[in-house]
Amino acid sequence: MTTFTAVENISRRDVLKLFGAAGGGLALGATGLAWSPMALAQDNQAMMNLFIAIGEDNKVYLTCHRSEMGQGIRTGIPQILADELEADWDNVVVIQGLADKRYGSQNTDGSRSIRKHYTRMRQMGAVARTMLEQTAAAKWQVPVSEVYAKSSKVFHKSSNKSLTFGELALDAGKQTVPAIESVRLKSDSDFTHIGQSKTIVDMQDMLNGKAIYGYDIKLDGMVYASISRPPVLGSDVASLDDTEARKVVGVIDVIQLPVPKGAPLFQALGGVAVIATNTWSAMQGRKALKLTWTASVNDRHDTDKYMAELVAKVKTPGKVMRQLGDSVQKWPKESTLNAVYTVPYLTHAMMEPPVATANVTAQGCELWSSTQTPQSTQQTVAAALGLQEDNVKVNVTLLGGGFGRKSKPDFSVEAAMLSQRLNKPVKVSWTREDEIQHGYYHAISAQFYQAKFDGNNKVDALLARTGFPSISSTFAEGVEMPSAGELDLGFTDVPLALPQIRLEAVKAVARTRIGWMRSVCNIQHAFGIGSFVDELAVKAQKPCIQMWREMLGAPRKETFADQGFSYGNYGEELADHPVDVARYHHLLDVMEASLAKQPKVAKNQGWGFAIHRSFVSYVAVATLVEVVDNKLQVLKSIAAIDAGLVVNPDRVKSQTEGAIIFGLTLAMMGEISFKDGKVTQSNFHDYPLLRLPQCPDIEVILVESNAKPAGVGEPGVPPVAPSLTNAIFAATGVRYRDLPLNKVLSV
Amino acid sequence: MTISTQTLLVNGKNFTINADPNMPVLWALRDIIGLSGTKFGCGSGLCGACTIHVDGAPMRGCLTSLKQVVGKQVTTIEGVEAAQLRAKWAEYNVPQCGYCQAGQIMSAAALLATTPTPTDGQIDEAMAGNICRCGTYPRIKAAIKAAATENAEA
Numbered sequence: 001m002t003t004f005t006a007v008e009n010i011s012r013r014d015v016l017k018l019f020g021a022a023g024g025g026l027a028l029g030a031t032g033l034a035w036s037p038m039a040l041a042q043d044n045q046a047m048m049n050l051f052i053a054i055g056e057d058n059k060v061y062l063t064c065h066r067s068e069m070g071q072g073i074r075t076g077i078p079q080i081l082a083d084e085l086e087a088d089w090d091n092v093v094v095i096q097g098l099a100d101k102r103y104g105s106q107n108t109d110g111s112r113s114i115r116k117h118y119t120r121m122r123q124m125g126a127v128a129r130t131m132l133e134q135t136a137a138a139k140w141q142v143p144v145s146e147v148y149a150k151s152s153k154v155f156h157k158s159s160n161k162s163l164t165f166g167e168l169a170l171d172a173g174k175q176t177v178p179a180i181e182s183v184r185l186k187s188d189s190d191f192t193h194i195g196q197s198k199t200i201v202d203m204q205d206m207l208n209g210k211a212i213y214g215y216d217i218k219l220d221g222m223v224y225a226s227i228s229r230p231p232v233l234g235s236d237v238a239s240l241d242d243t244e245a246r247k248v249v250g251v252i253d254v255i256q257l258p259v260p261k262g263a264p265l266f267q268a269l270g271g272v273a274v275i276a277t278n279t280w281s282a283m284q285g286r287k288a289l290k291l292t293w294t295a296s297v298n299d300r301h302d303t304d305k306y307m308a309e310l311v312a313k314v315k316t317p318g319k320v321m322r323q324l325g326d327s328v329q330k331w332p333k334e335s336t337l338n339a340v341y342t343v344p345y346l347t348h349a350m351m352e353p354p355v356a357t358a359n360v361t362a363q364g365c366e367l368w369s370s371t372q373t374p375q376s377t378q379q380t381v382a383a384a385l386g387l388q389e390d391n392v393k394v395n396v397t398l399l400g401g402g403f404g405r406k407s408k409p410d411f412s413v414e415a416a417m418l419s420q421r422l423n424k425p426v427k428v429s430w431t432r433e434d435e436i437q438h439g440y441y442h443a444i445s446a447q448f449y450q451a452k453f454d455g456n457n458k459v460d461a462l463l464a465r466t467g468f469p470s471i472s473s474t475f476a477e478g479v480e481m482p483s484a485g486e487l488d489l490g491f492t493d494v495p496l497a498l499p500q501i502r503l504e505a506v507k508a509v510a511r512t513r514i515g516w517m518r519s520v521c522n523i524q525h526a527f528g529i530g531s532f533v534d535e536l537a538v539k540a541q542k543p544c545i546q547m548w549r550e551m552l553g554a555p556r557k558e559t560f561a562d563q564g565f566s567y568g569n570y571g572e573e574l575a576d577h578p579v580d581v582a583r584y585h586h587l588l589d590v591m592e593a594s595l596a597k598q599p600k601v602a603k604n605q606g607w608g609f610a611i612h613r614s615f616v617s618y619v620a621v622a623t624l625v626e627v628v629d630n631k632l633q634v635l636k637s638i639a640a641i642d643a644g645l646v647v648n649p650d651r652v653k654s655q656t657e658g659a660i661i662f663g664l665t666l667a668m669m670g671e672i673s674f675k676d677g678k679v680t681q682s683n684f685h686d687y688p689l690l691r692l693p694q695c696p697d698i699e700v701i702l703v704e705s706n707a708k709p710a711g712v713g714e715p716g717v718p719p720v721a722p723s724l725t726n727a728i729f730a731a732t733g734v735r736y737r738d739l740p741l742n743k744v745l746s747v
Numbered sequence: 748m749t750i751s752t753q754t755l756l757v758n759g760k761n762f763t764i765n766a767d768p769n770m771p772v773l774w775a776l777r778d779i780i781g782l783s784g785t786k787f788g789c790g791s792g793l794c795g796a797c798t799i800h801v802d803g804a805p806m807r808g809c810l811t812s813l814k815q816v817v818g819k820q821v822t823t824i825e826g827v828e829a830a831q832l833r834a835k836w837a838e839y840n841v842p843q844c845g846y847c848q849a850g851q852i853m854s855a856a857a858l859l860a861t862t863p864t865p866t867d868g869q870i871d872e873a874m875a876g877n878i879c880r881c882g883t884y885p886r887i888k889a890a891i892k893a894a895a896t897e898n899a900e901a
Contacts, residue, residue: 070843070881199840206845207833209784209824213846216783224778249750249767279787280774281767351788351796351846351880400786400846401880432789650840654886658843661882684793684878693871695884 046173048128050102051081051121053095054173058152058166060087065097066117067108067372068202069350069402070658071713072651075200076114077121079647083193084125084186086149087165094201099374099394107373109407109516110570111615111711114647115577118709126183128172135172136163188645188706197650202398214355214370214397215429222357222425223252225418226282228289229271229438230259232677233512234296237272241290245274248288250281255421257414263477264513266380268413269438275422279429296677301511303344303673307444310508311340314448314465318504319481322492322565325500328461331452337539338450341531342738343524343721345672346442348517349689352400353430354411358419364391365419369412372402377409381416392416403518403662408440436687437679440515441672443468443508447528457540459551461500464532466491466525473510480507482521488568490525490614490718493560495579497553501563512674518662519717522614527667530610530722531737534729544609544726545588555582570616576708577616583642583707587611587620590640590703595622598636604628605635606730610719615711617643621660621719624696625727631746632728634664634696639716641700644707653700656716660698663720665690668747671740694747753813757782758826772816773797773808776823784824784849788878795877796846798853799823805857824849829856831897835890843881851877855891863898865891 045055053061062078074094082092097103105116129149136154137144146157155162188194205211230236242254252275259270274285356369364387371377374394382389399406415428430438445468454460470486473479482505484492492503517523537547557578560567569577588611595607604626611620624636637660646652669688673680681687725736728745741747755762755772757780764779776782776799788796790809797808800822801815832855842848851874858865858873865873870891879887 068844070845072843197840199837200842202845203837203840203842206842206848207836207852209782209849211845212783213786215787216777218778218781218783278770278774278778280770280778283790349880351794351844351878352786398846399844401844403880429787432791432794654840654843654883657885658882661884662880683791684789685791689878689880690882690884691876691878692874692884692888695882695888698885 044170046169048131048173049124049177051124052085052128054165054169056166056169058091058164059093060085060091060152060165061093061095063095063097065100065103065106066113067106067374067396067399067402069108069372069399069406071113071655072200072648073108073113074202075198076647076651077117078201079193079196079198080118080121081125083191084122085129086151088152089193089198091152096396098396099378101375106375107407108402109372109404111714112571114709115572115616115711118647122185123180123183126185127178127180130178130183131172131175132165132168134175135168139163194647195649197648200651211398213352213400214357214368215352215400217357217368217397217427219357219359219425222427223275223277223422224279224282225273225275225415225426225428226279226286226431227257227271227273227414227428227434228286228291229269229434230293231437232293232296233264233298235293236270238292238294240272242272244288244290245285248281248285250276250278251285252276253422254285254289255418257417264474266376266409266413268384268410268417273414273418275418275426283431298511299677301674301677303444306511307342307344307446310444310446310467311342313506313508314340314446314467318465318467318506320502320504320564321484321487322501322503322560322563324498324563327502328452328463328500331450335453336450337535338448339532339535339737341447341449341524341528343445343527344670344739345444346517346523346666346670347436347439347672347687348403348405349435349687350401350403350405353432353435354406355427355429356412356415357425357427358412358415359425360385360416360419360423364393365416366393366395367412367416368395368397369409370397370399370406371409371412372399372404372406373409377412380409380413384413385416385420404516404520405439408515432684433682436672436681436683439672440474440513442517442520442523443470443514445524447524449528449532451532451536453540459498459536462496462498463502464491464528465504465506466528467506467508468521468524469508469510469514471514471516474514480509481505485568486521489521490529490612491521492565493567493579493613494529495558495581496551498551511677519614519714522612522714522718523666523721526610526612526718527721527739530612530719531725534608534610534722534726535735538729545592548611549585549588552581552584555585557581570711572616577710579613583618584611584613587618587640587642587703590701591620591622591638594638594640594701598624602626604731606727606732608723608725608727608730610722610726612715612718614715614718617641617710617712617715619656619715619719621723623720623723623727625724625731627728627731627745632668632741634694634724636697636699637720638699638701640703641716642703642705642707643712643715644705644710646702646712647709649702652702652712655712656700657698659714659716660720661690661695663717664724667721667724667739667741669740669742755780755813755816755821756819757821758823766813768814769812771809772799772811772813772821775813776808782823782825786846786849788847794847795854796850798850798877800827800853800857803857803860805854824853827853827856831894832856832859832890835893839886839890839893841883841886841890843883847877847879851879851887855887858891859894859898864895
C-alpha cells in the first residue's frame with residue numbers, strides 16, 4: 001500500500017513518434033514516465049511526440065521534463081503545450097519526465113525553464129494539433145484548411161461537425177510528423193492557457209499530504225541510511241569504532257564510503273553510513289559511532305580571518321574585467337566616495353534536505369531523487385558505479401525546495417553506492433545538520449566600490465572590485481579567480497553610462513565546496529552596486545531613483561562594445577534579450593509612481609530602493625522599515641518585475657514574493673561561518689530563516705511586457721538586500737555594509 | 748532500547764507496530780505505518796514541518812515519542828478535518844514547493860479549533876513555529892484571515 005510503484009514505460013504497442021533534440025525519426029521506448037500513478041491506468045494512447053500523448057478516453061498526457069520545486073513548472077510547461085495543442089485543461093494529466101537527453105537540458109536552475117523552452121513547447125503543441133487536424137480532415141475528406149482544433153476537439157468550419165481528440169488520437173499518432181517550420185503558431189492574442197493564473201496541478205495532493213517528495217519514497221525491501229561525513233573538506237576517516245552503533249535496535253550494518261580525491265565535483269563526500277530498518281534507527285546508530293578524522297589542508301579555514309584577507313585584497317588592484325575610458329589617475333578626496341561591502345557564506349536550507357533512493361540490480365540502477373538535474377544525476381551515478389548511462393534510470397520526485405542545492409547530485413551517488421554494496425534498495429536521508437554542514441555554499445565575498453563626482457554633482461568615474469572563491473573550484477583544482485560567467489552576474493553587466501568605468505576581480509582560494517544558490521553572484525554584486533548607488537545619491541543629495549536614472553543614462557540597448565568584455569547574458573543572444581536600459585527606466589518610473597502613493601513615513605521609518613537585472617529580467621524593490629531601540633521591523637516590500645511575457649502570472653507573483661522573503665532572510669540573518677575548517681552552524685536555531693511574524697506586507701507589480709519570456713525564480717532576490725540596508729539608512733542614518741544585519745540589529 | 752508492541756491510534760484507526768517506545772511519532776508514521784504526509788524538516792522542533800495533533804493539540808512529531816501518545820488520538824494531515832482551510836489555501840494559491848504546507852495547515856487548524864476568529868497577533872503567534880523557505884507567509888496569513896472572516900460571519 002505504501003510502496004512506491006515503479007511505473008513502466010507508456011504503452012509500447014503504440015507507434016511512438018519522437019522528435020526531440022535530434023529532430024525527427026521513429027523510436028521505441030519513449031519514456032513519458034510519471035510518478036503520478038494515473039499514467040498507469042492508461043494503455044490505449046498515442047504518443048504524438050516526446051511531450052504529448054493522447055488517450056482514447058480523451059485524456060491529454062503532457063510531460064514536464066523540468067523539476068518542480070515550488071516555481072510551478074509542472075503547471076507552466078503544460079500550459080504552453082496545452083495552449084498550442086488546443087487541449088481542454090480539465091483533460092490534462094501531467095507526467096514527470098525521467099532523465100532523458102532527448103528532452104534537452106533538464107537542469108532546472110538558472111531561471112530558464114520557460115525562457116529556454118517556451119518556443120519549443122509551443123512547437124510541440126502545434127505539431128500535435130496539426131496531426132489531429134490532418135486526421136480529422138482526412139476522415140471528413142475536406143481540406144485541412146477547413147478544420148480547426150478547440151477545447152480538445154477538432155471542428156469542421158462549415159458543417160460544425162466535430163471529433164474529440166480521443167477519437168482522433170490513435171490515427172493521428174500514425175501520421176507523419178510535420179516539419180516544425182511548417183506548423184502555424186498562434187498569435188499571442190489567441191492564447192487560452194498562456195497568461196492565465198492556473199491553479200498548480202499538485203495543489204490537492206499538497207493539501208492532503210499525498211504529494212510524493214524524495215523523502216516519501218518507499219520501496220519493498222528498502223533500508224535506510226544516515227551518513228556521517230568528513231567535517232572538514234578533504235579529511236577522511238582516521239578511526240572507526242561501530243560497536244555501540246551496531247547495538248542500536250534496527251541497525252543492520254555500518255559501511256565506510258571512500259573519500260574522493262581531487263576537485264569535489266558532484267562526488268559523494270565519503271564517511272560512514274549506518275544502515276537500518278528505519279530512518280530514526282539509522283540516525284540513532286550514527287550518533288553512537290565513535291569516529292576520528294584525518295587532517296586536511298582546509299583544517300585552518302576560519303571565516304573571520306578569510307574575510308579580513310578578502311577585504312584587504314579588494315582594496316588593491318586586481319585583474320581588469322571591463323574598462324570604459326581611460327583609467328582615472330587622481331581621486332580627489334572631496335569628490336570621491338568609496339566603500340566595501342561583504343556577504344558571508346550562505347546555504348540553501350530548502351525545507352526538504354537532500355534525499356535519494358536507489359535500487360541497484362543486475363539490470364542497472366534505478367533512482368528516485370529529489371533532484372533539479374536528472375541527467376547529471378544519471379551521468380554521475382553511472383560513473384561512480386561503472387555503469388552505462390542508459391542503465392541508470394532517474395525518476396524525479398517533487399522537490400521540497402531546491403534553490404540550487406539539488407542541482408548537485410552527490411546525495412544520489414551516495415544512495416547508489418550503498419545500494420550497490422547492499423544489493424537492496426537504499427534511501428539516504430540527510431538531516432538538517434547534514435544539509436547545513438555539507439553544502440555547496442554560496443561564496444563568501446567582498447566588494448569594493450569607488451566613484452568620483454564631476455563639477456556638476458554627477459558621477460563621472462567608477463572603480464569596482466569583487467572577490468570570492470569561484471564555483472569553478474568545485475570542478476577543477478587550482479582555481480584562484482572568479483570565472484567570467486560569475487562576474488557576468490550583476491558585476492560586469494550593469495549598464496552604467498559613465499565616462500570612466502573600471503571593473504576588476506581579485507584572487508580567492510576555495511576552502512570548501514562552492515556552489516550556486518538562488519540568483520548566485522547577483523546576491524553580493526547587487527548588494528554592492530545597490531548600496532553604493534544609494535550612498536552616492538545621499539552624497540549628491542538626490543533621491544536614489546534619480547541617481548539610478550542619471551547613472552544608467554539614456555535609454556539604449558547596451559552592448560558593452562570595446563570595453564574588453566564579452567557578455568554571456570545568461571546564455572541568451574543580445575538580439576533576443578538585450579540589456580535594455582529603457583526597461584530599467586520604465587521600472588524606475590513604475591516604482592516612483594507607486595512610492596508617491598504611499599503614506600508619509602513616520603518617525604524611525606524609512607524607504608529604501610534598489611534595482612537589478614538578472615536572468616534577463618528586471619526587478620525593482622522598495623522596502624519600508626522601522627528601527628526602534630535597535631530593533632528592525634520590515635513593514636512593507638514592493639517589487640516591480642518585468643520578466644517579459646509571463647505564462648502564469650500568479651506563479652510569477654508567488655515566486656517574487658518568495659524571492660523577497662529569501663532576500664530578507666539572507667540580509668537579516670543568513671550566515672555560514674567556518675572555524676577550524678568546520679561549519680559552525682547546525683540547524684535552524686543558528687541558521688535561522690525568516691518566520692511569519694517577521695514577514696512584511698508584500699506587493700508585487702507585474703509589469704506588462706511583450707518582450708520574450710525571461711527568468712522568474714531568481715531575479716527577485718538580488719535587489720532585496722540593498723533596498724533593505726538603504727531603508728535602514730533612511731530611517732536611522734546608519735549605513736550597514738556587512739551582512740547579515742542580526743550581528744548588529746535585533747531582527 | 749528495546750522493541751515492543753505499540754498500539755497507536757492515528758486518524759481514528761488503531762495500528763499495532765513493533766517499535767522502540769522512544770521512537771518519535773514522525774518516524775513511526777512515515778517509515779512504519781506509511782503515512783508520509785507529515786514531513787521531516789529539522790528533527791529538533793524548530794521548523795514545524797512535522798506538526799501533528801495529539802488529542803487535538805498541535806505537537807511536533809519529531810519530538811513526540813510513541814510512549815507519549817499511548818492512549819491518545821493522533822491526527823495527521825491525511826486525517827485532519829480542515830475543509831475550510833484547504834479551500835482557503837487553494838483559493839489563495841498558497842503552496843509553492845508544498846513541503847511545509849501539511850505542517851502549516853495542522854498549526855492553522857489547531858488555532859482555528861480553539862480560536863475561530865484569531866487576531867493578527869494570534870495568527871503570528873500560532874504560526875511562528877512553522878518555517879516556509881519558499882516564502883508563502885503572506886498567503887498563509889491571508890488564507891487564515893479569510894477563514895477567520897468567514898467564521899466571524901457564520
